[in-house]
Amino acid sequence: MKEQKHIMTMLVDNQPGVLSRVVGLFSGKGFNIESLCVAPTMDARVSRITIVTMANPPVIEQIEKQLRKLINVIKLRDMTGPRAVKREMVLICVRAKPEFRAEILRIVDIFRCKVVDVGTEHYIIEVTGDEGKLTALINLLAPMGIEKIARSGALALYREPK
Amino acid sequence: MKLTGAQILMEVLKEEEVDSIFGYPGGAIIDIYDELEKTDIHHVLVRHEQAAVHAADGYARAKSRVGVCLVTSGPGVTNTITGIASAYMDSVPIVILSGQVPTALIGNDAFQEVDIVGITRPCTKHNYLVMSIEDLAATVKEAFYLARSGRPGPILVDIPKDITKETTEYTPGQRVKLKSYNPTYNPNMKQLKKIGKLIESSERPMIFAGGGVILSKASRELTELARKTRIPVTTSLMGLGAFPETDPLSLGMIGMHGTYRANMCTSVCDLMIAIGVRFDDRVTGKTDAFASQSQIVHIDIDPTSIRKNIPVTIPVVGDCKISLEHLNQLIDQVELGNLDQKRKPWFDQIEEWKSTNSLAYEQKEVIKPQFVVEKLYELTKGQAIITTEVGQNQMWAAQYYQFDRPNHFITSGGLGAMGFGLPAAIGAQVAFPDATVVDIAGDSSIQMNIQEMATAVQSGLPVKVVILNNGYMGMVRQWQELFYDKRYVSTCMDCAPDFVKLAEAYGAVGLRATKPEEVESVLSEGLKIPKPVIMDFVVEKEEGVYPMVPAGAAITDMLLV
Ligand SMILES: Cc1ncc(C[n+]2csc(CCOP(=O)(O)OP(=O)(O)O)c2C)c(N)n1
Ligand SMILES: [Mg+2]
Numbered sequence: 001m002k003e004q005k006h007i008m009t010m011l012v013d014n015q016p017g018v019l020s021r022v023v024g025l026f027s028g029k030g031f032n033i034e035s036l037c038v039a040p041t042m043d044a045r046v047s048r049i050t051i052v053t054m055a056n057p058p059v060i061e062q063i064e065k066q067l068r069k070l071i072n073v074i075k076l077r078d079m080t081g082p083r084a085v086k087r088e089m090v091l092i093c094v095r096a097k098p099e100f101r102a103e104i105l106r107i108v109d110i111f112r113c114k115v116v117d118v119g120t121e122h123y124i125i126e127v128t129g130d131e132g133k134l135t136a137l138i139n140l141l142a143p144m145g146i147e148k149i150a151r152s153g154a155l156a157l158y159r160e161p162k
Numbered sequence: 163m164k165l166t167g168a169q170i171l172m173e174v175l176k177e178e179e180v181d182s183i184f185g186y187p188g189g190a191i192i193d194i195y196d197e198l199e200k201t202d203i204h205h206v207l208v209r210h211e212q213a214a215v216h217a218a219d220g221y222a223r224a225k226s227r228v229g230v231c232l233v234t235s236g237p238g239v240t241n242t243i244t245g246i247a248s249a250y251m252d253s254v255p256i257v258i259l260s261g262q263v264p265t266a267l268i269g270n271d272a273f274q275e276v277d278i279v280g281i282t283r284p285c286t287k288h289n290y291l292v293m294s295i296e297d298l299a300a301t302v303k304e305a306f307y308l309a310r311s312g313r314p315g316p317i318l319v320d321i322p323k324d325i326t327k328e329t330t331e332y333t334p335g336q337r338v339k340l341k342s343y344n345p346t347y348n349p350n351m352k353q354l355k356k357i358g359k360l361i362e363s364s365e366r367p368m369i370f371a372g373g374g375v376i377l378s379k380a381s382r383e384l385t386e387l388a389r390k391t392r393i394p395v396t397t398s399l400m401g402l403g404a405f406p407e408t409d410p411l412s413l414g415m416i417g418m419h420g421t422y423r424a425n426m427c428t429s430v431c432d433l434m435i436a437i438g439v440r441f442d443d444r445v446t447g448k449t450d451a452f453a454s455q456s457q458i459v460h461i462d463i464d465p466t467s468i469r470k471n472i473p474v475t476i477p478v479v480g481d482c483k484i485s486l487e488h489l490n491q492l493i494d495q496v497e498l499g500n501l502d503q504k505r506k507p508w509f510d511q512i513e514e515w516k517s518t519n520s521l522a523y524e525q526k527e528v529i530k531p532q533f534v535v536e537k538l539y540e541l542t543k544g545q546a547i548i549t550t551e552v553g554q555n556q557m558w559a560a561q562y563y564q565f566d567r568p569n570h571f572i573t574s575g576g577l578g579a580m581g582f583g584l585p586a587a588i589g590a591q592v593a594f595p596d597a598t599v600v601d602i603a604g605d606s607s608i609q610m611n612i613q614e615m616a617t618a619v620q621s622g623l624p625v626k627v628v629i630l631n632n633g634y635m636g637m638v639r640q641w642q643e644l645f646y647d648k649r650y651v652s653t654c655m656d657c658a659p660d661f662v663k664l665a666e667a668y669g670a671v672g673l674r675a676t677k678p679e680e681v682e683s684v685l686s687e688g689l690k691i692p693k694p695v696i697m698d699f700v701v702e703k704e705e706g707v708y709p710m711v712p713a714g715a716a717i718t719d720m721l722l723v
Binding site for chain 2: 013062072075
């Protein structure tokens with residue numbers, strides 16, 4: 001069976017050790033984590049965890065059931081598919097020799113991202129978007145030489161009814 | 163009313179109707195012991211903390227109640243891990259109360275500090291570190307509630323020493339509220355109706371019952387269903403006793419050492435109704451070949467058990483007892499026709515398989531372990547509570563003692579922890595002081611918690627230990643015999659103690675049988691003695707457990723004797 005990428009978000013009790021219960025479940029059962037984000041919600045007693053994972057359908061079913069079984073997981077939703085908005089932020093440190101600077105700035109402009117730091121030999125670019133946009137940008141910048149990259153991991157929210 | 167943490171703990175234990183605790187003291191829990199002494203709660207002082215948990219396990223399973231143990235911080239609680247892991251695998255409701263260093267020292271690598279919440283996270287249903295006395299009562303109540311509800315399991319509560327001494331206002335009878343925990347007890351009726359239809363149309367149905375039936379006290383409902391639909395029943399090791407084994411509809415146990423007919427049934431059945439099971443690999447063998455021609459119905463309270471190992475036609479999440487009650491009512495409205503006639507070809511087939519008596523053995527000059535278990539069954543009239551160690555002894559106990567009632571067979575099924583049987587027997591004896599409780603043991607396993615003989619003697623618990631002494635780690639030796647060209651590496655127990663003298667050294671009674679004709683007299687003498695007794699049966703050294711399905715093979719590929 002084919003592995004697919006799934007993005008899941010869950011509301012959890014904002015208590016010590018809850019993140020390790022979630023992460024421990026993934027490592028203990030051999031599930032994969034591609035990215036992970038955690039932060040409190042508007043209710044300080046509740047945090048939101050977003051996890052991107054790769055697995056085939058039966059394993060996805062197990063992951064969901066196992067997560068729901070954790071006492072501290074209040075609510076879980078699979079955000080895969082068009083019904084949720086997904087975004088990730090990336091900081092890219094790209095080499096910026098004088099002869100490439102104009103080209104890099106043009107790309108930054110087209111992708112509507114920002115240069116947030118300028119050095120003699122580099123730019124740091126901040127970009128937010130869905131996976132497709134980020135991959136396209138990274139592919140364009142790669143030939144100039146990407147020195148460092150920091151990705152936030154994906155976030156997702158379900159679209160409210162229109 | 164202002165109470166100390168230790169006093170609050172006692173109040174909660176009384177509210178939870180705890181009558182017995184298995185424990186071992188230490189610096190971090192002196193205050194708790196000091197208060198425990200003032201209550202009516204019966205404390206059983208074990209000799210090793212692993213045994214405290216196994217004993218709580220035996221108590222919980224014999225009595226269908228939450229078992230409780232109390233241990234100190236650091237080494238006290240690290241010693242409990244095997245017990246906790248075993249209870250977790252077998253879904254046994256236990257609350258483990260552990261002492262911890264004072265809150266101010268946590269994280270400092272203080273003397274006897276371990277991160278036990280971290281260590282036990284993957285082998286508890288849930289666990290807690292109490293960081294404020296204000297949380298103590300609610301946390302312990304929550305622990306009991308979680309242990310016994312839904313799919314039961316062990317819950318650990320780690321209590322720092324300062325919290326046991328501090329005081330706070332205590333309000334009795336607080337209620338547990340958990341917004342994120344809501345086990346599904348009531349099954350989906352549409353799914354149950356579909357099961358009713360399948361029962362109506364199937365020609366070769368079978369029921370496969372597991373430990374969940376015993377945990378939810380659903381044996382009566384299961385028996386009713388089987389009898390009125392005339393469906394034969396097999397059980398897993400954990401399910402032994404969920405359905406009377408002496409009933410003509412019983413197929414015996416399924417799996418690696420299951421009966422020939424139970425395993426053969428899986429290969430041609432057209433409907434398998436699985437209740438309270440989790441399709442362990444020791445049951446299914448090669449999963450692709452398991453019940454491959456069958457529709458599978460799976461009823462379980464834990465959704466993660468469903469479709470984890472085996473694809474299922476009709477999944478039902480719900481409590482086994484409630485689901486079976488509903489199913490029985492539905493069946494009453496279905497016109498099933500003349501079942502005896504309809505099932506005749508199926509029962510004829512099963513009868514034919516039964517004639518391959520896969521449990522046959524011959525008692526010659528040397529004592530056969532199977533013979534000892536059969537004699538024990540006879541002499542106790544099938545009424546004893548049997549616990550087991552792990553290995554061949556465990557399988558012979560499962561195969562040759564017939565269990566007609568639930569809560570009478572107590573074994574470390576999922577974990578297979580040697581050293582389980584004696585402390586579990588102690589726990590069961592505490593639960594039922596007047597019952598005959600027998601640990602069917604191996605000569606190697608018994609040495610893993612033999613020190614508990616002292617516990618039994620001190621607490622006046624007349625448990626009986628029947629050692630099937632083959633001088634080997636028999637089960638491992640059997641694998642070496644069959645799959646490693648008889649290279650018996652490190653499995654010969656050459657240097658064993660004299661178990662009779664050992665029993666006497668502990669202040670118990672020791673008896674020995676070396677010839678078949680002594681078996682009955684030793685057993686009946688030993689069973690009569692109102693004290694702990696070790697009975698050492700010197701049995702055939704290289705006897706094997708059969709039938710046997712090699713690991714990973716289809717369960718119909720059985721090696722017979
Ligand atoms: C704690 C533990 N260690 C190792 C094993 C692996 N093991 C399974 S059965 C067995 C042999 C048990 O020997 P014995 O108690 O004499 O029982 P027999 O099989 O001979 O009846 C061993 C070593 C285990 N199950 N548990
Ligand atoms: Mg042995």
